[in-house]
Amino acid sequence: MPPVTLTVNEKQRTTEVESRTLLVELLRDHLDLTGTHVGCDTSQCGACTVLVDGRSVKSCTILAVDVAGSEVTTIEGIAGPGELHPMQAAFKEHHGLQCGFCTPGMVMGALDLAARSADPSEAEVREWLEGNLCRCTGYHNIVLAVQEGARAMGGAS
Amino acid sequence: MSDTGIGAAVRRKEDARFLTGRGRYTDDIDRPGQLYAHLVRSPHAHARVAGLDATEAERAPGVVAVLTGAQMAEDGVGSLPCGWLIHNRDGSPMAEPPHPPLAAETVRHVGDAVAVVVAETRTQAKEAAGLVEVDYEDLPAAASIHAAVADGAPLVHDDVGGNVCFDWEIGDEAATEEAFSRADHVVTLDLVNQRLIPNAIEPRVAIGEYDPSSDMTTLYTSSQNPHLIRLLLGAFVMGLPEHKLRVVSPDVGGGFGSKIFHYAEEVVVVWAARRLGRPVKWTATRSESFQTDAHGRDHVSHAELALAADGTFLGLRVDTKANLGAYLSTFGSVVPTYLHGTLFAGCYRTPAIHGRVQAVFTHTVPVDAYRGAGRPEAAFLVERLVDKAATELGMSPVEIRRKNFIDTFPYATPVALEYDSGDYHATLDMALELADYEGFEDRREEARSRGRRRGIGISTFVEACGIAPSSVAGALGARAGLYESGQIRVHPTGSVTVYTGTHSHGQGHETTFAQLVSDHLGVDIDQVEVVHGDSEKSSFGMGTYGSRSLAVGGNAIYKAMEKVVDKGRKIAAHMMEASPDDVEFEKGVFRVVGTDKETSLGDVAMTAYVPHDYPEDLEPGLDETAFYDPANFTFPAGAHVVEVEVDPETGRVELVQVTCADDVGTVVNPMIVDGQMHGGLAQGIGQALFERAVYDESGQLVTGSYMNYTMPRAADLPSFTLGRHTTECTHNPLGVKGVGEVGSIGVPPAVINAVVDALSDLGVTHLDMPATPERVWKTIHAAQA
Numbered sequence: 015m016p017p018v019t020l021t022v023n024e025k026q027r028t029t030e031v032e033s034r035t036l037l038v039e040l041l042r043d044h045l046d047l048t049g050t051h052v053g054c055d056t057s058q059c060g061a062c063t064v065l066v067d068g069r070s071v072k073s074c075t076i077l078a079v080d081v082a083g084s085e086v087t088t089i090e091g092i093a094g095p096g097e098l099h100p101m102q103a104a105f106k107e108h109h110g111l112q113c114g115f116c117t118p119g120m121v122m123g124a125l126d127l128a129a130r131s132a133d134p135s136e137a138e139v140r141e142w143l144e145g146n147l148c149r150c151t152g153y154h155n156i157v158l159a160v161q162e163g164a165r166a167m168g169g170a171s
Numbered sequence: 172m173s174d175t176g177i178g179a180a181v182r183r184k185e186d187a188r189f190l191t192g193r194g195r196y197t198d199d200i201d202r203p204g205q206l207y208a209h210l211v212r213s214p215h216a217h218a219r220v221a222g223l224d225a226t227e228a229e230r231a232p233g234v235v236a237v238l239t240g241a242q243m244a245e246d247g248v249g250s251l252p253c254g255w256l257i258h259n260r261d262g263s264p265m266a267e268p269p270h271p272p273l274a275a276e277t278v279r280h281v282g283d284a285v286a287v288v289v290a291e292t293r294t295q296a297k298e299a300a301g302l303v304e305v306d307y308e309d310l311p312a313a314a315s316i317h318a319a320v321a322d323g324a325p326l327v328h329d330d331v332g333g334n335v336c337f338d339w340e341i342g343d344e345a346a347t348e349e350a351f352s353r354a355d356h357v358v359t360l361d362l363v364n365q366r367l368i369p370n371a372i373e374p375r376v377a378i379g380e381y382d383p384s385s386d387m388t389t390l391y392t393s394s395q396n397p398h399l400i401r402l403l404l405g406a407f408v409m410g411l412p413e414h415k416l417r418v419v420s421p422d423v424g425g426g427f428g429s430k431i432f433h434y435a436e437e438v439v440v441v442w443a444a445r446r447l448g449r450p451v452k453w454t455a456t457r458s459e460s461f462q463t464d465a466h467g468r469d470h471v472s473h474a475e476l477a478l479a480a481d482g483t484f485l486g487l488r489v490d491t492k493a494n495l496g497a498y499l500s501t502f503g504s505v506v507p508t509y510l511h512g513t514l515f516a517g518c519y520r521t522p523a524i525h526g527r528v529q530a531v532f533t534h535t536v537p538v539d540a541y542r543g544a545g546r547p548e549a550a551f552l553v554e555r556l557v558d559k560a561a562t563e564l565g566m567s568p569v570e571i572r573r574k575n576f577i578d579t580f581p582y583a584t585p586v587a588l589e590y591d592s593g594d595y596h597a598t599l600d601m602a603l604e605l606a607d608y609e610g611f612e613d614r615r616e617e618a619r620s621r622g623r624r625r626g627i628g629i630s631t632f633v634e635a636c637g638i639a640p641s642s643v644a645g646a647l648g649a650r651a652g653l654y655e656s657g658q659i660r661v662h663p664t665g666s667v668t669v670y671t672g673t674h675s676h677g678q679g680h681e682t683t684f685a686q687l688v689s690d691h692l693g694v695d696i697d698q699v700e701v702v703h704g705d706s707e708k709s710s711f712g713m714g715t716y717g718s719r720s721l722a723v724g725g726n727a728i729y730k731a732m733e734k735v736v737d738k739g740r741k742i743a744a745h746m747m748e749a750s751p752d753d754v755e756f757e758k759g760v761f762r763v764v765g766t767d768k769e770t771s772l773g774d775v776a777m778t779a780y781v782p783h784d785y786p787e788d789l790e791p792g793l794d795e796t797a798f799y800d801p802a803n804f805t806f807p808a809g810a811h812v813v814e815v816e817v818d819p820e821t822g823r824v825e826l827v828q829v830t831c832a833d834d835v836g837t838v839v840n841p842m843i844v845d846g847q848m849h850g851g852l853a854q855g856i857g858q859a860l861f862e863r864a865v866y867d868e869s870g871q872l873v874t875g876s877y878m879n880y881t882m883p884r885a886a887d888l889p890s891f892t893l894g895r896h897t898t899e900c901t902h903n904p905l906g907v908k909g910v911g912e913v914g915s916i917g918v919p920p921a922v923i924n925a926v927v928d929a930l931s932d933l934g935v936t937h938l939d940m941p942a943t944p945e946r947v948w949k950t951i952h953a954a955q956a
């Protein structure tokens with residue numbers, strides 16, 4: 015088993031994984047970062063979305079060995095202890111989550127959008143979230159949250 | 172209103188952990204020494220298990236055991252029970268064929284499990300499962316209602332003739348006959364309420380664990396009602412006494428009904444863990460969720476409405492066939508009966524109603540409650556029929572509804588319910604206003620100029636939440652009580668822990684219930700902790716389903732708070748040297764009436780736990796439990812108005828506007844209530860436009876993944892316009908009704924009524940769900956032919 019070295023939430027981590035181990039398995043099973051969730055086996059729910067070098071990626075679609083050397087950011091890594099990132103705060107303020115299972119993927123996906131568009135329209139947000147399923151919220155409040163979170167970030171990440 | 176009490180849009184307490192990835196869902200739990208289970212599932216809809224050879228699988232790396240249905244039967248593990256006994260029209264009980272957690276002789280749906288492989292890792296278990304050789308003798312399958320009731324249909328259970336589990340009726344058949352004989356006009360409609368797959372985004376997970384030193388068995392499970400699972404698993408399936416069985420349901424990623432039921436895998440992991448002496452974990456893949464989570468709906472109905480010439484409803488007759496799937500799921504029998512037939516009156520004064528429901532077994536996964544459970548089927552049927560009647564009588568959909576609305580309360584329907592409160596005119600007025608119903612014809616014309624057909628649809632509906640009371644439910648066949656428990660523990664320094672038997676999996680109980688305490692006891696909301704989801708912690712409970720948590724669980728908490736205040740008053744009276752009768756309590760302060768003498772709840776609590784100077788006849792402590800058994804159901808109601816544009820060239824339906832005015836009783840947290848509305852609407856629209864579970868004739872699930880089961884995505888839905896008109900529930904202290912299912916019940920008929928309205932001048936009079944482009948296009952062309 016080859017050791018894989020990558021940066022996760024700004025810490026360098028070296029882990030031995032099988033060549034078929036998925037990034038989401040590395041995160042959940044090896045690094046105990048259980049905030050990244052698994053909701054499907056066909057790469058269609060987005061619950062597993064993380065940032066790899068700043069871009070949102072479904073971590074169930076990518077092998078751990080393929081992200082060697084990359085910077086991975088998960089939901090656990092976007093704010094300091096006891097703090098909320100502006101995007102997380104916007105989700106709370108607008109009740110953009112209910113059961114919370116899709117939420118980490120939604121937030122990570124939204125961060126990528128916010129980095130590209132500082133003031134996304136409703137239609138833009140809805141299109142962007144095409145790959146993230148939520149069964150609880152009907153998306154209404156998620157859309158409001160993402161718009162406000164993006165504005166609060168003002169183009170920063 | 173305080174800023175954290177009843178009526179305040181308090182931001183949720185639970186969000187901090189969910190937003191930072193620190194939620195603790197069942198799959199996030201790993202137990203020391205844990206093994207992994209992979210189930211060996213039937214690829215056939217119906218087959219005899221002629222043999223099973225696990226030799227090779229047992230030799231595979233990491234495999235600890237392969238356990239089969241035959242071994243389970245030898246160990247005396249029982250059948251998964253059904254929680255509600257339905258009686259046939261002739262008074263005899265329904266058929267109750269066994270539902271073994273692992274099939275030993277016959278498999279009855281694709282995904283029915285015959286064995287479990289337990290190994291050191293998830294991958295090893297999965298790979299070894301592929302090495303188990305099962306000799307299936309394929310048998311003919313009946314994969315739909317139609318196929319199951321056909322002459323000579325293959326039997327799902329040998330001793331259930333004609334595949335009919337029960338043949339049930341409600342209402343007065345003779346009176347309904349008589350009403351139809353007097354009718355000036357009869358409207359008939361055949362409808363299909365299609366099968367749906369719930370699809371909570373968290374797949375189901377179960378972990379079994381046995382500790383020989385304490386002889387304690389623990390099940391961690393992604394369930395909506397851990398207490399009920401403990402009762403069913405302990406008393407009915409495994410024969411484990413409750414004091415030796417703990418069931419924990421931590422954070423759960425959505426349920427919508429699908430996580431109410433007692434599932435085979437919960438038994439399998441517990442049984443395997445006890446046999447092997449190590450914890451055993453099972454996590455469903457999404458494919459397994461599609462094949463094994465109980466599905467919803469799946470009714471075929473014929474309905475008839477008898478009217479007088481002026482549009483007054485005289486009688487309603489319904490004949491429904493409901494698909495139960497291969498086995499009776501926990502509440503599979505009550506959904507098409509008491510949660511369906513009892514709602515046939517809708518919001519209308521139809522004096523005579525008769526409904527008949529035949530429930531049939533098929534070679535498909537069991538069908539049970541899914542958000543709304545029986546009530547969406549009833550609302551769809553009634554609201555489509557009413558619209559069709561309006562068209563045939565040349566009345567407007569608004570006029571025919573208003574003419575027949577129930578407008579005095581309480582109102583006893585001919586189908587067993589007594590509505591306590593509501594104002595159906597007011598909710599309809601509000602919805603029409605918000606939707607600019609008046610201005611619609613201009614919009615229709617404008618759309619026409621763009622080659623689009625624009626339509627508007629209304630649905631006015633009532634639903635019933637919080638099944639109750641236990642005595643009545645028991646008389647109708649319920650095998651459990653339908654009360655809820657609530658415990659209020661006031662700690663010595665005045666902070667409060669609330670224990671509830673309900674379960675939160677998105678509903679925000681940690682916030683809503685804390686608001687009740689903040690409101691009534693005057694405790695700072697940050698000083699309130701709500702505990703649920705662990706049979707060791709809360710005394711007992713019936714869990715969360717049927718929009719019951721606030722209506723039943725919230726009122727149990729309220730009752731427990733009243734007990735706390737009652738005892739506190741006696742302690743405070745002693746402290747202030749007054750008579751308890753002279754002490755009043757408001758928002759955290761006990762006061763001697765007419766004086767400035769007062770003491771706080773915190774001081775009273777401290778005195779209760781340090782009782783040095785204390786009433787002689789009182790026990791120390793301030794910790795009270797209440798069980799609340801409601802006197803009646805609650806009856807949320809509302810009016811939904813949907814506007815659509817259809818492209819007649821492609822059949823594509825665009826939702827232009829979704830407007831709702833709902834009466835859900837007293838609102839504790841309007842932000843959470845709106846969120847529940849949004850979620851229910853998305854699922855209702857999902858049913859109306861996108862979702863459909865399809866089995867082919869051989870019983871293969873064609874829509875077994877997100878690639879072919881269409882879930883509503885963000886870009887498929889509009890934002891929603893919500894209004895609220897409140898009438899309080901008259902029989903519970905909080906005046907609350909329930910909101911979890913309103914959207915999924917009310918909106919599907921409004922969507923379809925809108926699509927039919929858009930296409931009516933093309934000759935379209937009805938359309939089944941989902942109104943996919945293909946179906947709409949075909950319907951238009953069939954109507955034109």
Ligand code: FES
Nearest residue numbers: 057058059060074
């Ligand atoms: S787990 Fe569903 S897309 Fe990755």
Ligand code: FES
Nearest residue numbers: 112113116148150
């Ligand atoms: S909040 Fe439950 S799936 Fe999105």
